[in-house]
Amino acid sequence: xxxxxxxxxxxxxxxxxxxxxxxxxxxxxxxxxxxxxxxxxxxxxxxxxxxxxxxxxxxxxxxxxxxxxxxxxxxxxxxxxxxxxxxxxxxxxxxxxxxxxxxxxxxxxxxxxxxxxxxxxxxxxxxxxxxxxxxxxxxxxxxxxxxxxxxxxxxxxxxxxxxxxxxxxxxxxxxxxxxxxxxxxxxxxxxxxxxxxxxxxxxxxxxxxxxxxxxxxxxxxxxxxxxxxxxxxxxxxxxxxxxxxxxxxxxxxxxxxxxxxxxxxxxxxxxxxxxxxxxxxxxxxxxxxxxxxxxxxxxxxxxxxxxxxxxxxxxxxxxxxxxxxxxxxxxxxxxxxxxxxxxxxxxxxxxxxxxxxxxxxxxxxxxxxxxxxxxxxxxxxxxxxxxxxx
Amino acid sequence: xxxxxxxxxxxxxxxxxxxxxxxxxxxxxxxxxxxxxxxxxxxxxxxxxxxxxxxxxxxxxxxxxxxxxxxxxxxxxxxxxxxxxxxxxxxxxxxxxxxxxxxxxxxxxxxxxxxxxxxxxxxxxxxxxxxxxxxxxxxxxxxxxxxxxxxxxxxxxxxxxxxxxxxxxxxxxxx
Numbered sequence: 001x002x003x004x005x006x007x008x009x010x011x012x013x014x015x016x017x018x019x020x021x022x023x024x025x026x027x028x029x030x031x032x033x034x035x036x037x038x039x040x041x042x043x044x045x046x047x048x049x050x051x052x053x054x055x056x057x058x059x060x061x062x063x064x065x066x067x068x069x070x071x072x073x074x075x076x077x078x079x080x081x082x083x084x085x086x087x088x089x090x091x092x093x094x095x096x097x098x099x100x101x102x103x104x105x106x107x108x109x110x111x112x113x114x115x116x117x118x119x120x121x122x123x124x125x126x127x128x129x130x131x132x133x134x135x136x137x138x139x140x141x142x143x144x145x146x147x148x149x150x151x152x153x154x155x156x157x158x159x160x161x162x163x164x165x166x167x168x169x170x171x172x173x174x175x176x177x178x179x180x181x182x183x184x185x186x187x188x189x190x191x192x193x194x195x196x197x198x199x200x201x202x203x204x205x206x207x208x209x210x211x212x213x214x215x216x217x218x219x220x221x222x223x224x225x226x227x228x229x230x231x232x233x234x235x236x237x238x239x240x241x242x243x244x245x246x247x248x249x250x251x252x253x254x255x256x257x258x259x260x261x262x263x264x265x266x267x268x269x270x271x272x273x274x275x276x277x278x279x280x281x282x283x284x285x286x287x288x289x290x291x292x293x294x295x296x297x298x299x300x301x302x303x304x305x306x307x308x309x310x311x312x313x314x315x316x317x318x319x320x321x322x323x324x325x326x327x328x329x330x331x332x333x334x335x336x337x338x339x340x341x342x343x344x345x346x347x348x349x350x351x352x353x354x355x356x357x358x359x360x361x362x363x364x365x366x367x368x369x370x371x372x373x374x375x376x377x378x379x380x381x382x383x384x385x386x387x388x389x390x
Numbered sequence: 391x392x393x394x395x396x397x398x399x400x401x402x403x404x405x406x407x408x409x410x411x412x413x414x415x416x417x418x419x420x421x422x423x424x425x426x427x428x429x430x431x432x433x434x435x436x437x438x439x440x441x442x443x444x445x446x447x448x449x450x451x452x453x454x455x456x457x458x459x460x461x462x463x464x465x466x467x468x469x470x471x472x473x474x475x476x477x478x479x480x481x482x483x484x485x486x487x488x489x490x491x492x493x494x495x496x497x498x499x500x501x502x503x504x505x506x507x508x509x510x511x512x513x514x515x516x517x518x519x520x521x522x523x524x525x526x527x528x529x530x531x532x533x534x535x536x537x538x539x540x541x542x543x544x545x546x547x548x549x550x551x552x553x554x555x556x557x558x559x560x561x562x563x564x565x
Contacts, residue, residue: 036534037550039527042489042509043558045453050476050560052447053461054425059445063428373446 058373061282170211178332181208185339188213188268188298193261194342197290198300199362200272201280201312202323205302208337215270216260218253254289261293270300273355275374279312280304283368286355296342299358301366305334338365398423409467413474418562422473426466436465452512456492476560483548485558490547501542503527 188196196215198205206217260269273286280303291297304312340361345354363370403416414422429437429445439458443449451457464472474480475488493501493509510523518526528538534550542550 036530036536037552039510039530040489040493040506040547041551041556042453042492042513043485043556045451045513046457046489046492047476047558047560049448049451049453049457050473052445052451053429053442054422054473054476054560055563056445056447058447059428 057282057371058284061278061284061371061373063279164214167211167214170207179204179208180332180334181211181337182335183212183337183339188215188339191268193295194268194298195261195290195293195295196268196270196298196300197273197286197358197362198270198302199283199366199368200274200277201302201304202277204333205272206270208302208335209270209300212337213268215268217270218257218272257289258293261295273359277312280306280366281368282371283359283363284371285374286359287374288351288355291345291355291358292351294345296344297354297358298342299340299362299365301336301338301340301362303336303366303368305336307334336366340365406467406470410471410474410477411480413477413480414470414562417564419470421562421564422470423466426469436463437469438462452515453492453509456495456509456512459495460491473560476558478559482556485556486548486551487544488558489551490544499543501547503531503538503540 196209198209206215206219209215210217257269257271271290273288273290274284275287276284278284343354343358343361345351349357359370362368398420403419406419407414407416426437427433429441431441431444432438439462442458442461443454448454461469461472475485490501491497493505495505495508507523507527510527511520514523531538531540
């Protein structure tokens, strides 16, 4: 009704304008005095605007907080220098070699398998130090791609093996940046009609969770080498792709999600309902898509320990590669993962209310603050209808 | 102050403080500077309209377009001067002057019926028809002793709005 909307426009204790309109245009209300002063005084609206300019809760969600420098006195500084030497000189090259040998084998395996479709021997990347890494990775490649192609007929066996291999790959990845992860709560089981939701800080969230259980995840298509990995390896776990900027994609994706959940032999689906990476101190509004699939929702809370490294991936500021480099040059990535109790849609609860309830749970567990903004506003502007509502 | 200052010197802070007539403390100016740099993504030394609009709380404000016209291309010193109207240390007279500037889009020192009408349009949007708006405005003006053709100057505004009870303050977070 127009009267309540106009009241929402200006403060509730200000007189309503419709009191001055002819009685046939709107329902009669008790007349109060509207002075010119009230009309000209736009200070509340201006104050709100200025408040938003000075500080707003949305930007705070995406601020990467720089850690306090602790190397400021004569005793600690050499210690810090020593730490830098170790981190950049030893840990980082090790991690790089680890990852490079992994990728090298993967790319090579991919190319050879695709052209010949037959198991082939692989060239060793050389160096005694890399032998163990190589061996592990070679095993992965030797098993993964042939399995993928040769076992085309026996889907169940193939998916089981692939699942295990992907889990192993993720463990390797996690070890490369010395991840120390504590899992709390029961391990997720592969049952149909369940969906997992988690808060999102960085792309590595997915890898951390994948290490424990092979999830199928729904992700944004990325360019570059990440996109390549997305296409080749992650296809096997049954991931769903979408494009954030494509509006029509939404219905198609919703349908795909629904189909995935119905089938019993698909990997459990993992969704990040925030829709974007948020720094690990706040949660933005959850998208309701995950909550209207009509099945159990199992929340997962992830919290990174800031002392070691800030795991927030500020996708506007740095590319994923730089982010990985930063992770690899830090001492460790320490985080806690809590698997929470599955939740069901309650009687008379809308999907949005359900999403809020789950968000409350995750925020409480991981010690995050809640913010009433839509994560997509990071990439788009609020539509004019939001302004109208105001 | 240079096109892309990365650090504020004491001299800079004092210059800015002078420019805004000591509306903000030095600590607040430093905080505002951090905020300015945060908003100024491309580091051009001024915040463009686009960058302001990326703050959703600002973008949904009905008067955002008007304010953008006043805010576009301001460097840090002018930015602080703009915000000085919202400091608890400024007088009501200065706050009313700011409101007057928001109304007076053509900057000729006079606010007419149409100016007030267009702000009313911004605030009410599609919830009132143009006719209703004109009716209400005419009625209210007549009640206050003015006509549709009256022009308001700043002293008129001060007289109408009055100095008391003008709550237009914003708190600058000091981190």
